[in-house]
Amino acid sequence: MSEVxxxxxxxxxxxxxxxxxxxxxxxxxxxxxxHALLGENGAxxxxxxxxxxxxxxxxxxxxxxxxxxxxxxxxxxxRAHGVGxxxxxxxxxxxxxxxxxxxxxxxxxxxxxxxxxxxxxxSEAYGLVLxxxxxxxxxxxxxxxxxxxIRCLLQNPRLLIMDEPTSVLTPQEVDILFETLRQLSAEGxxxxxxxxxLEEIRTLxxxxxVLRGGKVVGSCDPRQETAKSLAEMMIGTTLTMxxxxxxxxxxxxxxxxxxxxxxxxxFGVDIxxxxxxVRAGEILGIAGVAGNGxxxxxxxxxxxxxxxxxxxxxxxxxxxxxxxxxxRRLGMCAVPEERLGHGAVPDMSLWENVILSARxxxxxxxxxxxxxxxxQAYATDVVAQFNxxxxxxxxxAKSLSGGNLQKFIVGRExxxxxxxxxxxxxxxxVDAAAAADIHRALQRLADEGSAILVISQDLDELMxxxxxFAVIAEGRxxxxxxxxxxxxxxxxxxxxxxxxSAEAPARAEASA
Amino acid sequence: xxxxxxxxxxxxxxxxxxPVMAVAVTIALGLVMFAALGKDPFRAxxxxxxxxxxxxxxxxxxxxxxxxxxxIGIGLSFGxxxxxxxxxxxxxxxxxxxxxxxxALALYQVEGFWVLPLMCLAGILGGMAWxxxxxxxxxxxxxxxxxxxxxxxxxxxxxxxxxxHGPLKDPEGLNFPESRLFHEAATMPILIAExxxxxxxIVALVAVAVAWVVLSRHIxxxxxxxxxxxxxxxxxxxxxxxxxxxxxxxxxxxxxxLAGTFEAAGPVGxxxxxxxxxxxxxxxxxxxxxxxxxxxxxLAGFVMALTYIGGExxxxxxxxxxxxxxxxQGMFLFTLLGIDVLARYRVRMARRLPAEKGS
Numbered sequence: 068m069s070e071v072x073x074x075x076x077x078x079x080x081x082x083x084x085x086x087x088x089x090x091x092x093x094x095x096x097x098x099x100x101x102h103a104l105l106g107e108n109g110a111x112x113x114x115x116x117x118x119x120x121x122x123x124x125x126x127x128x129x130x131x132x133x134x135x136x137x138x139x140x141x142x143x144x145x146r147a148h149g150v151g152x153x154x155x156x157x158x159x160x161x162x163x164x165x166x167x168x169x170x171x172x173x174x175x176x177x178x179x180x181x182x183x184x185x186x187x188x189x190s191e192a193y194g195l196v197l198x199x200x201x202x203x204x205x206x207x208x209x210x211x212x213x214x215x216x217i218r219c220l221l222q223n224p225r226l227l228i229m230d231e232p233t234s235v236l237t238p239q240e241v242d243i244l245f246e247t248l249r250q251l252s253a254e255g256x257x258x259x260x261x262x263x264x265l266e267e268i269r270t271l272x273x274x275x276x277v278l279r280g281g282k283v284v285g286s287c288d289p290r291q292e293t294a295k296s297l298a299e300m301m302i303g304t305t306l307t308m309x310x311x312x313x314x315x316x317x318x319x320x321x322x323x324x325x326x327x328x329x330x331x332x333x334f335g336v337d338i339x340x341x342x343x344x345v346r347a348g349e350i351l352g353i354a355g356v357a358g359n360g361x362x363x364x365x366x367x368x369x370x371x372x373x374x375x376x377x378x379x380x381x382x383x384x385x386x387x388x389x390x391x392x393x394x395r396r397l398g399m400c401a402v403p404e405e406r407l408g409h410g411a412v413p414d415m416s417l418w419e420n421v422i423l424s425a426r427x428x429x430x431x432x433x434x435x436x437x438x439x440x441x442x443q444a445y446a447t448d449v450v451a452q453f454n455x456x457x458x459x460x461x462x463x464a465k466s467l468s469g470g471n472l473q474k475f476i477v478g479r480e481x482x483x484x485x486x487x488x489x490x491x492x493x494x495x496x497v498d499a500a501a502a503a504d505i506h507r508a509l510q511r512l513a514d515e516g517s518a519i520l521v522i523s524q525d526l527d528e529l530m531x532x533x534x535x536f537a538v539i540a541e542g543r544x545x546x547x548x549x550x551x552x553x554x555x556x557x558x559x560x561x562x563x564x565x566x567x568s569a570e571a572p573a574r575a576e577a578s579a
Numbered sequence: 580x581x582x583x584x585x586x587x588x589x590x591x592x593x594x595x596x597x598p599v600m601a602v603a604v605t606i607a608l609g610l611v612m613f614a615a616l617g618k619d620p621f622r623a624x625x626x627x628x629x630x631x632x633x634x635x636x637x638x639x640x641x642x643x644x645x646x647x648x649x650x651i652g653i654g655l656s657f658g659x660x661x662x663x664x665x666x667x668x669x670x671x672x673x674x675x676x677x678x679x680x681x682x683a684l685a686l687y688q689v690e691g692f693w694v695l696p697l698m699c700l701a702g703i704l705g706g707m708a709w710x711x712x713x714x715x716x717x718x719x720x721x722x723x724x725x726x727x728x729x730x731x732x733x734x735x736x737x738x739x740x741x742x743x744h745g746p747l748k749d750p751e752g753l754n755f756p757e758s759r760l761f762h763e764a765a766t767m768p769i770l771i772a773e774x775x776x777x778x779x780x781i782v783a784l785v786a787v788a789v790a791w792v793v794l795s796r797h798i799x800x801x802x803x804x805x806x807x808x809x810x811x812x813x814x815x816x817x818x819x820x821x822x823x824x825x826x827x828x829x830x831x832x833x834x835x836x837l838a839g840t841f842e843a844a845g846p847v848g849x850x851x852x853x854x855x856x857x858x859x860x861x862x863x864x865x866x867x868x869x870x871x872x873x874x875x876x877x878l879a880g881f882v883m884a885l886t887y888i889g890g891e892x893x894x895x896x897x898x899x900x901x902x903x904x905x906x907x908q909g910m911f912l913f914t915l916l917g918i919d920v921l922a923r924y925r926v927r928m929a930r931r932l933p934a935e936k937g938s
Binding site for chain 2: 366369370371390391392393395401403405408409410411412413414415419422423424426432435436437439
């Protein structure tokens with residue numbers, strides 16, 4: 068590696084009203100280095116890379132790129148310097164072809180005459196198979212990510228920024244991505260890799276810079292560290308993780324038989340003949356790549372989209388035809404994925420948000436009238452028991468941070484003592500300490516005899532807390548097996564396997 | 580460039596203060612407008628906004644105007660909170676008046692305390708029936724209720740006109756397009772002797788009280804708030820959108836129909852083609868000026884009534900055009916919306932923006 072760093076950051080500070088997102092951040096990336104930027108949600112990783120990519124501008128400090136001062140005013144300037152970025156949330160148009168989407172995200176002068184040919188060449192060179200004439204709408208999430216990567220590669224980047232790229236991929240897809248990244252690195256392209264997944268960073272990265280609360284708290288060679296030591300550097304305290312216990316399982320509390328439901332969303336996934344059961348004391352984990360029917364399954368089970376009576380049974384009572392209120396009365400509570408706007412009303416206060424889902428089980432609603440004092444008392448209880456950091460229950464739900472709101476919503480459901488709890492992405496976007504709290508609360512609830520269904524994209528989480536395990540792919544559910552009986556490879560095949568076999572002919576039609 | 584940034588949490592006090600500021604800004608704009616017309620601006624404003632309050636008769640006339648505005652505004656506030664945009668209360672008002680009036684004419688000269696309540700019931704059902712058309716089309720075919728309610732207004736007004744030109748015409752009325760004058764038992768009892776203020780005002784006050792209880796203490800009030808702010812959260816909470824659409828349209832239609840019957844059986848005393856004078860539309864302004872809050876609507880109803888009465892006064896004593904009333908009502912809505920934007924968003928630019936710019 069050469070002496071001059073490709074990218075050098077000195078004392079970068081960025082303030083937003085009321086918060087310092089980055090405080091005197093300095094580090095450097097050498098050519099060809101795979102550099103990890105590690106930190107919890109809210110540590111300031113995204114803000115930092117947005118400044119490198121020219122989306123935001125630092126308040127203080129300076130950057131050098133290849134030895135020369137570097138201050139991109141906008142992303143196109145950053146791209147002209149050879150900086151490419153793959154965002155966590157893709158910016159692709161579903162109704163346009165791969166080639167059109169690639170062209171849209173490039174600087175004008177960089178788009179050549181035979182773009183299709185270029186796309187094919189690059190995709191073959193890096194093992195990222197992609198047909199430029201296909202429409203984005205027909206691509207899987209992993210394939211969509213390839214479009215974003217190829218868009219960057221076509222511009223011969225010297226630095227590629229990847230923001231949490233693996234959260235939407237199966238383990239096999241992750242392997243392919245890592246191969247590509249290693250090849251790029253070998254060719255001299257530096258990679259700034261943002262993640263909070265420690266094992267990935269240990270396999271892929273040469274160097275890691277750890278951010279906490281906007282400050283650099285450490286830098287290390289991740290290969291010399293353990294996942295635990297990295298986690299503690301990231302979080303700043305030692306962690307007590309939830310541990311899976313051998314539970315004695317009771318009777319079946321939630322039984323789902325032959326559940327099928329078309330999605331309300333035209334781009335959604337239809338639930339297709341799903342059957343499973345959850346016993347008292349059991350935590351059943353459902354894994355899957357994002358967008359394979361998790362949201363639809365949760366909304367069907369919670370009663371937002373009723374089906375026929377016998378498809379869903381709670382403690383032997385057929386509830387498939389009931390709405391959420393009827394199911395709650397029988398003991399089923401649910402936590403949706405989207406906190407603001409689904410699990411909580413953003414502009415309503417915390418105590419008003421309690422009425423949304425707890426009015427039936429907590430006796431807040433009686434004969435149509437609301438007992439506001441009861442709602443306020445319950446909200447106060449939830450805040451106290453689940454350590455929700457808020458200035459008071461009068462404050463709007465949207466004023467809480469993501470992790471605190473999640474604790475509030477999870478607490479609001481758990482403290483209703485549900486006999487069946489359905490929870491989607493319980494710790495998505497939540498810091499590690501809060502995640503551990505939520506996991507322990509779920510286990511306590513299971514110990515008390517509730518049946519819990521956890522639907523998550525975080526395999527580590529499911530491995531840590533669930534007793535039994537299944538995988539959802541394309542709206543179909545795999546067989547349920549005890550957690551630990553499947554290897555990560557087998558799970559990966561289940562997550563993507565259904566794609567591979569059953570999907571291939573459908574894909575060919577879609578692209579034809 | 581001017582950019583609007585949403586404020587993190589909007590202070591509740593500010594939300595209640597904005598209508599007051601809107602009134603102040605409207606008056607200030609009114610001063611400018613009258614000065615530009617070459618009239619004495621302060622005298623004009625005094626005539627419109629102060630003088631009606633100094634005389635018992637004009638106050639009673641304000642009650643006459645405020646009664647339908649408050650009733651309709653209360654009804655509309657439920658739907659507006661839930662995101663159900665019934666802007667055709669004028670049509671429901673008209674059809675309600677027609678239904679209630681038809682009962683009065685069918686029972687012409689029939690005595691009995693039950694005649695008037697029966698008319699009111701018919702008026703409520705008529706307004707509901709007229710609102711049921713957009714409710715059905717929206718819940719069944721997802722038709723936009725804004726268009727349907729608005730267009731049905733013209734249908735209702737023309738229907739009234741056809742009927743008073745034909746079947747409901749006064750047989751002894753020298754062929755004028757008017758119905759018979761309603762008989763004693765079909766007329767609203769007067770509240771203040773020697774004036775036109777009728778007991779409908781008491782009903783409006785009761786509606787305000789009931790709406791207040793429903794909105795703050797009843798699950799339906801909670802439901803419309805959640806539905807309007809975040810429909811997905813409403814689904815999660817177990818609220819069914821179609822139900823909320825139906826109920827809120829039935830409430831607004833029913834109250835508008837009742838207001839129509841009161842108008843026909845009260846100040847007008849018969850069915851005439853000119854019965855709908857725009858209360859249904861003005862009530863939209865009343866609902867928003869009152870922050871969709873029952874007490875606020877009560878106050879806003881009086882402010883709007885003041886512009887009607889004051890506008891008439893200005894026509895008589897200062898020779899101002901009758902459009903003055905409409906101009907003021909329009910300015911109220913405009914300044915309110917403008918100030919609202921400033922309350923909810925922060926304006927980001929090099930220079931500060933004066934509040935008037937919001938209008």
